[in-house]
Amino acid sequence: xxxxxxxxxxxxxxxxxxxxIATAIALLVGVTAIGLVAPLIALILVWLLRxxxxxxxxxxxxxxxxxxxxxxxIADIVKLLSKEGINPSxxxxxxxxxxxxxxxFGVLLLFAVVPVTRGLIGVDINxxxxxxxxxxxxxxxxxxxxxxxxxxxxxxxxxxxVVAQLLSYEIPLVLSMLAVVLYAGTMRFGELAEQxxxxxxxxxxxxxxxxxxxxxxxxxxxxxEQTPFDLLEAESELIAGFHIEYSGMxxxxxxxxxxxxGFVFAWVGAAMFLGGWQGPxxxxxxxxxxxxxxxxxxxxxxxxxxxxxxxxxxxxxxxxQMMSFCWKILVPLTVxxxxxxxxxxxxxLPTPVIAVLVLVGNLLVMGIGLYAVGRAIRQEGFRxxxxxxxxSLIGTxxxxxx
Amino acid sequence: xxxxxxxxxxxxxxxAVFIMVAVATGVASLLVVTNRNLFYSxxxxxxxLFGVAGVYVLLEAEFLAITQVLVYVGAxxxxxxxxxxxxxxxxxxxxxxxxxxxxxxMAMALLVFLLVAGVVDRVPWAVAEDLTLSGDGKSMIxxxxxxxxTTYALPLELIGLLLLIALVGAVMLARDDE
Numbered sequence: 001x002x003x004x005x006x007x008x009x010x011x012x013x014x015x016x017x018x019x020x021i022a023t024a025i026a027l028l029v030g031v032t033a034i035g036l037v038a039p040l041i042a043l044i045l046v047w048l049l050r051x052x053x054x055x056x057x058x059x060x061x062x063x064x065x066x067x068x069x070x071x072x073x074i075a076d077i078v079k080l081l082s083k084e085g086i087n088p089s090x091x092x093x094x095x096x097x098x099x100x101x102x103x104x105f106g107v108l109l110l111f112a113v114v115p116v117t118r119g120l121i122g123v124d125i126n127x128x129x130x131x132x133x134x135x136x137x138x139x140x141x142x143x144x145x146x147x148x149x150x151x152x153x154x155x156x157x158x159x160x161x162v163v164a165q166l167l168s169y170e171i172p173l174v175l176s177m178l179a180v181v182l183y184a185g186t187m188r189f190g191e192l193a194e195q196x197x198x199x200x201x202x203x204x205x206x207x208x209x210x211x212x213x214x215x216x217x218x219x220x221x222x223x224x225e226q227t228p229f230d231l232l233e234a235e236s237e238l239i240a241g242f243h244i245e246y247s248g249m250x251x252x253x254x255x256x257x258x259x260x261x262g263f264v265f266a267w268v269g270a271a272m273f274l275g276g277w278q279g280p281x282x283x284x285x286x287x288x289x290x291x292x293x294x295x296x297x298x299x300x301x302x303x304x305x306x307x308x309x310x311x312x313x314x315x316x317x318x319x320x321q322m323m324s325f326c327w328k329i330l331v332p333l334t335v336x337x338x339x340x341x342x343x344x345x346x347x348x349l350p351t352p353v354i355a356v357l358v359l360v361g362n363l364l365v366m367g368i369g370l371y372a373v374g375r376a377i378r379q380e381g382f383r384x385x386x387x388x389x390x391x392s393l394i395g396t397x398x399x400x401x402x
Numbered sequence: 403x404x405x406x407x408x409x410x411x412x413x414x415x416x417x418a419v420f421i422m423v424a425v426a427t428g429v430a431s432l433l434v435v436t437n438r439n440l441f442y443s444x445x446x447x448x449x450x451l452f453g454v455a456g457v458y459v460l461l462e463a464e465f466l467a468i469t470q471v472l473v474y475v476g477a478x479x480x481x482x483x484x485x486x487x488x489x490x491x492x493x494x495x496x497x498x499x500x501x502x503x504x505x506x507x508m509a510m511a512l513l514v515f516l517l518v519a520g521v522v523d524r525v526p527w528a529v530a531e532d533l534t535l536s537g538d539g540k541s542m543i544x545x546x547x548x549x550x551x552t553t554y555a556l557p558l559e560l561i562g563l564l565l566l567i568a569l570v571g572a573v574m575l576a577r578d579d580e
Contacts, residue, residue, distance in 0.1 A: 020415050094442065126543065130468045137476030141448060144480065148441065148487055156487070163484055167477070187543070 003119025005030070030122055034111045038260055045259045046073045048301075049308050056312035083248035088151060091245065095149030099142045100246065100253035106138030107260045114267045115189045117277045117292040129177050129187040132268055133170060136223060139261065140166045143232070143242045146254070150245035158232050158241040161319070165222060165229060168326045173219035175334035179212035180205050180272050182341055183358065193276025201278035208355055211362030211369070213273040215334055217303070220265035222326070225258060227311040231319060262307055263300070270299035321376075329372050337365045420460050427453025444483045451475050465543055 005026055012022035047062070047070060054061030062069030087096070112122035113131050125131060140163060147159020181187050183205070184195050196203050206213045222229040233241030243254040270276065276299075277292035284291070317325065340361040344354055413421060430449035437443040451474040458467035550558050 023415065092441075095445070125464050127465050127468045130465070130472065134468045134472035134476060137471065137480065140476070140480055141483070144483055144487070145445070148483075159487070160484075163480060167480065170476070 004121075005123075030112075034122060035108060038108055038111050039256060041263060042256050042259045043073045043077075045263055045304070046076075046255075048304070049259075049311075052305065052308045053312045056309070077252065080248055080252040085248040085250060086245075088245050090151045092149040092151065095145040096245075097149075097250075099146035099149060100243075100250040100257075102145065103139055103142035103257040104253045104260075106135055106142060107257045107264060109135050109138070110264045110268075111260075113189060114264065115193055115271055115276055116296055117289050118190070118193070118282075120293070121190055124188055124190040127187050128189040129181055129192075129272070132264075133174050133177070136166065136170060139257070142257075146246070147242040150242070152245050154238045154240075155242045155244050158238045158244075161238075162225075162232050162242060164319075165225075165231065165322060168323060169219045169222035169229075169330075172215055172326065172330035172334045173223055175331075175338055176212045176216040176219060177272065178338055179209055179334075179341055182338070182345065183209070189271050189276070192272055193278055196275040197278045197282075200280045201275065201282055202280070204273060204275040204278070206273040208359055209273070209362045210359075211333075211337060211365035213269070214366060214369070215330060215337075216269055216273065217306070218330070220262075220269060221307060221310065222322075224262040224265050224307075226262055226307055228314040228317050229322060230316060231322060263304055266303035266307060267296075267300045269303050270296065274299045274303070321380075325373075325376075329369060329376075333365050333369050337361060416460065420457070423453055423456040423460065427457070440486050441483070444479065444486055447482065448475055448479045451479060465546065 008026045008029065009022055012025060013019055017025070050072070051061045051069070062072035065071040065075045087093075110132060113125060113128040115121040115124070143162035143166075144159045147155045147157075147162065150156075180192065184192050186192060186195070196205060221227075225232050232238070233243075238244070243251055246254060275295075277296040279291065279295035282288050282292040282295065341358055344357045344361070349357070427450050430446045430453055433446040434443050434450060437446060451470065455467040455470040455475075458464075458470060
């Protein structure tokens with residue numbers, strides 16, 4: 001259990017509260033904190049996204065409601081709340097209404113294991129990294145239910161794409177996280193951050209494993225359905241994706257889940273590769289704790305800004321490109337990376353040599369990966385305008401005669 | 403607190419949570435087999451699998467619980483749902499849970515239950531005692547990995563081979579005849 005829990009329990013039991021009530025209060029405090037803070041963060045995230053994207057596109061962005069448009073999101077929420085919640089008559093009631101709840105639920109659960117500072121983690125479970133991956137499946141189920149329950153062919157197509165994309169990119173995501181877990185020897189987020197505290201709190205794993213960090217970032221983009229992997233809501237192909245039939249608050253819940261999903265992956269990336277709350281001066285008495293929490297937030301928002309930057313500048317991938325990028329480039333690269341790292345770590349070498357060999361392996365993986373992507377892009381340039389030859393599967397798709 | 407005249411079995415919070423999880427799992431499992439819509443059955447299956455993961459959490463086997471969610475909910479249940487969605491007739495139609503194989507299947511289910519119950523009852527689970535929790539649980543994961551590549555290397559390889567065969571079989575079935 002994390003430190004905040006013990007502190008709170010000791011205080012409550014010391015004040016004469018029976019132990020089981022104290023337990024209930026402590027757990028409620030934790031759950032409420034996560035449930036309240038996460039949507040509040042989403043307010044900032046939406047505003048940030050709109051502002052930054054606007055700047056990238058040479059616009060000003062929201063600037064009417066509040067200073068710098070800061071209250072724009074709140075106005076939008078009021079609008080969404082007052083909108084009519086439409087129930088399509090042929091939709092499946094259970095699946096249609098349960099899907100938005102599940103999608104938010106799945107993302108909120110992720111906030112339980114990400115660290116804020118030393119001792120301030122919802123629950124520091126010993127399989128934290130695996131937990132993040134496992135709960136991604138709730139999001140898949142939610143999208144699938146929404147796609148099927150809406151009784152809309154575009155929504156259903158998007159549901160299929162969700163499964164294909166999220167299940168595929170889960171594999172390189174897990175393997176890139178496994179690189180860190182193998183090196184650190186723990187899946188606890190608290191310990192992962194502790195171990196990156198060398199060199200004045202700058203012994204981050206991103207310097208040691210840039211390849212794994214890059215692959216993690218790409219897979220996080222895919223897992224949180226961000227550009228260039230936002231095929232699930234490709235406007236030109238699917239109109240709006242699996243949430244096409246949703247309106248009002250139910251739509252807002254999908255929206256919330258998507259934003260928080262991206263943010264949580266940024267957070268996990270910061271915790272695993274950017275040293276978590278480590279940084280110069282976190283061990284100082286007094287301000288050290290605040291400094292650490294500040295570092296954690298700065299790093300998380302830095303990764304999130306990088307995601308927005310990618311979103312503002314990259315075109316969307318095609319379905320076949322998205323799948324082959326995962327299975328032909330990312331999966332072999334991560335498997336190679338992991339195998340190399342295992343061999344290096346099993347050999348009885350001094351620690352600096354292991355670190356250098358791991359770094360070499362990562363640089364090699366990055367080089368091969370970038371070369372393969374570059375070659376694929378050059379080949380795309382030679383292709384004719386028609387992306388699929390008529391004898392390929394997708395080119396021959398015909399509407400079924402009734 | 404005054405002494406109660408009669409001992410009323412008040413469940414501890416731990417037991418209360420277990421009862422809730424167990425009832426939810428049981429109800430979800432029942433719904434899986436009695437539901438008339440196959441898609442709902444699949445959703446209930448997800449609920450039941452989550453319930454089992456909850457039981458693992460209560461047993462402080464977090465690794466097992468997370469693996470349960472990762473493998474069963476994340477992969478298997480999603481694939482089952484996917485298969486149902488692709489089968490148009492089943493997807494929107496209502497199927498009856500009773501068919502002409504009902505009694506044969508019931509007999510099979512009974513046999514399997516007896517078999518599993520017998521195994522659980524009779525086998526002296528010596529291994530389970532060797533691998534009990536030791537402290538923070540981190541060493542447990544290390545032990546688990548170590549056991550897989552030493553003591554249980556052969557079963558692990560056999561399962562891998564089985565999965566490979568299933569994979570090849572699936573590719574053969576799905577392949578176009580040319």
